[in-house]
Amino acid sequence: METRLDDRLIRDFTAIDARMLAEVGGKAANLGELTRAGLPVPLGFCVMTEAYRRVAESVGGVSGEPAKARELLLAAEMPGDVRDAVVAGYERLGVATPVAVRSSATAEDLPFASFAGQQDTFLNVVGAEAVLDAVRRCWASLWTDRAVAYRESNGIDHDVVRLAVVVQEMVQSAVAGVLFTANPVTGRRREAVVDASPGLGEAVVSGAVNPDHFVVDTESGEIRERGLGDKRVLIRSLPGGGTEQVEHTADGACLTDEQVRDLAALGARVEAHYGAPQDTEWALDADGTLWLTQARPITTLFPLPDGATAEDPRVFLCFSVAQGLQRPITPIGLAGFRLMASGLADLFGRPARDRLAGPAPYREAGQRLWVDATTLVRSKPGRAIVPRALDVMETRSSVVLRGLFDDPRFSLVHTSWRPFLRRFARVAARYRLPVHIVRAVADPASAHRRMAQIAATQRELLAVSDTATAVQRLDHCEDVLGERTVRVLPMIFPLAAAGFAMLGLAGKVLGKQWRPGDLQPVLRGLPHNVTTEMDLELWHVAVAIRADAESGAALRDRSARELAALFHEGALPEVAQRGLAGFLRDYGHRAVAEIDLGLPRWSDDPAHILGVLANYLRLDDPALAPDVQFARGAAEAEETVRRLARRVGRVRGRFVRFALGRARLLVGLREMPKYHLVVAFAHVREQVGLIGAELAAEGLLETVDDVYFLDFKEIREALGGKDFRAEVAARHEVYDREMRRRRVPRVLLSDGTEPEAVASQGGPTGPGALVGTPASAGTVTGRARVVLDPVGAHLEPGEILVAPSTDPGWTPLFLTAGGLVMEMGGANSHGAVVAREYGIPAVVGVAEAVDRITTGQLITVDGALGTVVPADQD
Structure with missing residues (x-):
């Protein structure tokens, strides 16, 4: 009679599914899910997290210092019922069956963090006692330095993580490796990437070998790339247990084309089951049977905008990156942009169906702003205007974006300028743009008077009664963003545009008498630039503080956070308190990442400004003072105007002097559209905060600031009594994860392709370049640090780690590395996977990297092109 297993302690894969993450960990949950889906998974069972909990509690709990936690777990006696359950589970597989014993943490194989290899795996374990020992070692590996560092980098609480253990029949593989169902370097979905090598898959996963590399079109089965590695190392099982690593002589590809296509088809089945791209491990046994030994989400792919599909080729431009903003935007910030986008669509006669959802071109992905630029790319006006603006x-x-113009999927369709000109003419006529441009050129002073009038108009548009109800405040906020602010912006643009028009005309008149770059000095030290004026005012505050001994000492001796608290209490030294208060009165509505209305303004939190002031106090060279440099730039600009005018004779020279003079008086106004936009954002933020205070007081939100994690529709529902605390908590977690994302594509196609990465792969390598396999896209230039052993290694922040190979024990070094170069490994080895998760450029498989690169050498790593170039040759 078969022994009944205690399902609180162990479970067969057939009794596990994806909902059991807390009980079985990520790896086991996925293996159970694959098994129940009928996919080819070797038999096995899971030692559940309850077993780990009992052992951990038997030693008084484990947390804190990793080495101590490992020591306690390794020394702990395994409770009798846990031991009996593990032995019974193993004996059901066969008394002397070779098995793989693998860690399965509750924080593992998650959609946002794979934890690839952060806990231990033991292969070809034979016998019950050996299995028990391997299980105990897996438990201890939850507290390796690398696993602790990885959890901390992903914001995961050590105290809530538990470890299960997978015990699975060992596949004695003839060939094994990894399969990504989407290309992890280019982002392209439906393009499978296979790395393979003879023997056990550990050789590929650990980066111990340069594997064969295949890229397959999942739809057609076409093998698009085929690269043969040297496969000089083979890991194989030993009789009686354990593995050995031996030298291996490669002879052609280790997989046939048919086997590669079979792998791609299997990967497609796995992806279809999960509904998302997967990173899998596989093994092909001596009989030619294909097995899945693991699957996890590919965590490094940038999410696609809603509705994007490979069947409908679209181009998405990241407006966040175009604005210089890498970080995610809060839900209320995104909601504000949806309303503004709807207002702009109204302006051009393309009203949105749902104003709160935004117009059709507006998209969101990864909590960043995106624009569906397909129509722009396929039209003559779009190709002419948008790249120039960018x-x-x-x-x-x-x-x-220009690199897509030759892509047949985005060929020109809209060849006429008429529709665009008609829409633009309507807006120009409505706001009398030509009149204002001509008037600004004729009389720049009138442009500045008009700007003052616009500021007064905006103040009127933002006015709201102190006695307004929360619902009235919400209505006001929606009106400000969707209507009133949009009406102000077209009044401002023509004034700065007049300046740029005159700059362009001057260039035309100069003709061949000027070279690229000659006009740039004309734009130095521009008057009427609100941002420059802000910076100079802050410098003047610093000068006053430096002249006051008490204020100067306070800023030098205290942290920015302490100073901010003192300011809010009115307790800074008088000169510092008065100076900062005056600055914030004029500019307190501004902020870092200020286009996100959900973020605090400087008036809310002046710590950043106080830090800048403290840095100003360290500036000892008078020649580097901002006001001195501004005056120097203005003088240089005036001299440049005179020099350029002299080049073209008296008559044309007079026009050049006039045009460039007008440009200097007007171009500084280019900052005003964004300035007024930020004024509106700060006002809306204040009003939403007042609503949040009411909701928090009623217990519908935990804190006042939680209101910024709702959109306008949800705020209205909350005012009707709906409790959003659970939704807000979940959004905080997602936002915090997106804050850790270190790479955001500039342009994304609807099949997931990042054109920048693809273009780099096809580019020239240049002289002196070391060529390897692209592993993590991005480019970085920094000093190399050649490390042969991670134990005791020191890596300065930003240095590029150069290593023969890396396994998970190396990955704590990645936290400070600016980039990674490895002699061995494929694009899917541990080092490559973790480099992509940390967002650092990486190139692997670079022959003789540790010999040809020296510590301290300045190198450029291009993780998409797959090159490492000495800086003096890039």
Whole structure:
């Protein structure tokens, strides 16, 4: 009669599904899910987290210092019922069956963090006593330095993590490796990536070997790339247990084309089951049977905008990055942009169906702002205007966008300028744009008077009664963002545009008498630039503080946080208190990442400004003072104007002097649209905060600031009595995870492709480049640090780690590394996976990297191109 297993302590894979993460950990949950889906998973069972809990409690609990926690767990006596359950589970597989014993943590194989290899695995374990020992060692591995560092970098609380253990029949593989169902480097979905090598898959996963590499179109089965590695190392099982690593001589590919296609098809089945791209491990036994030994989400792919599909090719431009904002935007910040986008759509005669949802081109992904730029890319006006605008905003985005113009999927369709000109003419006529441009050129003083009038108009538009109800405040906020602010912006743009028009005309008149870059000095030291004026005012505050001994000492001796608290209490030294209060009166509505209305303003939290003031006090060279440099720039600009005018003779020179003079008087107004936008955002933030105070007082939110994690529709529902505390808590977690995302694509296609990464892969390598396998996209230039052993290794922040190979024990070094170069490994080895998660550029499989690169050498690593170039040759 078969022994009944205690399902509180162990369970067969057939009794496990994805909902049991807390009981069985990520790896076991996935193996159970795959088994129940009918996919080819070797038999096995899970030693559940309850067993770990009992052992941990038997030693008084484990937490804190990793080495002590490991020591306690390894020394702990396994409770009798746990021991009996593990032995019974193993004997059901067979008394002397070789098994793999693998850690399965509750914080593992998650959608946002894979934890690849952070806990231990033991292969080819034979016999009940050996299995028990391996289980105990897996428990202890929850507290390795690398696992602790990884949890901390992902914001996961050590005290809530538990460990289960997978015991699974060992596949004595002829060939094994990893399979990604989407390309982890380019982001392209439906493009499977296979790394394979003879023997056990550990050789590929650990980065001990340069594997064969295949890229397969999942739809057609076409093998798009085929790269053969040297496969010089083979890991194989030993009779009686354990493994050995031996030298191996490669002879061609280790997989046939048919086997590669079979793997891609199997991966497609796994992805279809989960509904998301997967990172899998597989093994092909001596009989040719294909097995799945693991699956986890690919955590490094940037999420696609809602509705994006490979069947409908679309181009998405990241407006967040174009604005210089890498970080995520709060839910209320996104809601504000949806309303503004709807207002702009109204302006151009394309009203949104749902104003709160935003117009059709507006998209969100990864809590960043995106624009569906497909129509723009496929039209003549779009190709002419948008890249030129991006040249000013974010040059690399314009380069990437232009690179799509030759893609047949985005060929020109809209070849006429008429529709665009008609819409623009309507707006121009409505706001009398030509009149204001001409008037600004003729009389710049009138432009500045008009700007003052616009500021007064905006103050009127933002006025709200102190006795307004919460619902009235909410109505007001929606009106400000969706209507009133949009009406102000077209009044401002033509004034700065007049300046740029004159700059362009001057260039035309100069003709061949000027070279690229000659006009740039003209724009130095511009008057009427609100941002420059703000910076100079802050400098003047610093000068006053430096002249006051008490204020100067306070800023030098106390932290910015302490100073901010004292300011709010009115307790700073008088000069510092008065100076900062005056600055915040004029500019307190501004902030770091200020286009997100959900973030605190400087008036809410002046710590950043106080830190800047403290840095100003350390500036000892008078020649570097901001006001001195501004005056120097203005003088240089005036001299440049005179020099350029002299080049073209008296008549044309007079026009050049006039045009460049007008440009200097007007171009500084380019900051005003964003300035007024931020004024509106700060006002809306204040009003929403007042609503949040009411909701928190009624117990519908935990804190006042939680209101910024709702959108306007939800705030209205909360005012009707709906409790949003659970939703807000979940959103805080997602937001915190997105804060740790270190790489955001500039442009994204609807099939997940990052065009910047693809373009880099096809580019020239250049002289002196060391070539390897692209593993984590991005480019970084920094000093190399060649490390042969991670124990005791020191890596300065930003240094590029150069190593022969890396396993999970190396990954704590990644926290400070600016990039990674490895001699061995494929794009899916541990080092590559973790580099992608940390967002650092990485190139692997670089022959003789540790010999050809020296510590301290300045190198450029291009993780998409797969090159490492000495800086003097890049």
